[in-house]
Amino acid sequence: MNSTVVTFPHGHVSGRSTIVGAVPVGERHGLVTTETPFHPLDHTWPDQPADRGTLGGLVVVDCVTGALSAGGEVFLGPDIPVRRGTAGWEWLVVHVTEEPVALGAEVDLVADAAHRAGLSAGHTACHLAALALNAALAGRWRKDVAADGLGHPDFDQSAITSSRITPYGSVDVYRLGKSLRKKGFTAEGLDTDQVAAEANERLKGWVASGAPVRLDVPGPELTARRTWHCALPEGEASIPCGGTHVRSAADLGEVTVELALGEQELTMHTTVHTTVHTTVRA
Secondary structure, three states, X not given: OOOOEXXXXXXXXXXXEEEEEEEEEOOEEEEEEOEEOOOOEOOOOOXXXXXXXXXXXXXXXXXXXXXXXXXXXXXXXXXXXXOOOOOOOEEEEEEEEOOOOOOOOEEEEEEOHHHHHHHHHHHHHHHHHHHHHHHHOHHHEOOOOOEOOOOOEOHHHHHEEXXXXXXXXXXXXXXXXXXXXXXXXXOXXXXXXXXXXXXXXXXXXXXHHOOEEEEEOOOOXXXXXXXXXXXXXXXEEEEEOOOOOOOEXXXXXXXXXXXXXXXXXXXXXXXXXXXXXXXXEO
């Protein structure tokens, strides 16, 4: 098996391909095709959930990342023992079904377009919210740190511990402990309502601008290092990203964030209030 060719970075939700591998996933069947429109759960940064849909008419109950060693052994998800893209390994999209499909069979693959649209909106909003949060917290840094694409101190990348994309939203958790203080961030007296209001005002302007969104896709394989770009009024922002996205900030309709402060963490809930039907490609 060679590394799976993926078409989801281009917005595709359907395709036809050949079954080239099958691996057990508990009592279920992990099916590998030459090419797929399905976005699998990433094993290193599981922010965007797997696509739903069908393969050869069978329900795809899960879709995970697999890695094939030079010795022919396939590892799945968190059991993968090497870094993403390690040379000498093949990287696979594994579609999990309840029933087997014969090797060599040609099958139709159809991802749930409505579910994909919700996740794409949530993922784009997640990136925009992170940039807006960086800007709103910029005055709380006492030391120089790496900047985001808009020139603000990158709180998101400095402090994030987890990110979970949901249909039309996301939940991001940031640490506020000793290590972040050493980097120069001051959390004392943080007014979450004020920070959220400032971020929401910025998000409102960005959505109204209709800023175009694009993915830089350097190759067709699953492990290609893709990058999200958005041409915002302040400049073009870019973030490494393996997920799916809408094509314009205008597709989001409205984006708002809410912040919750804990003893050692800050949680940001992002919501897309959209009346816009985003488009995907068959």
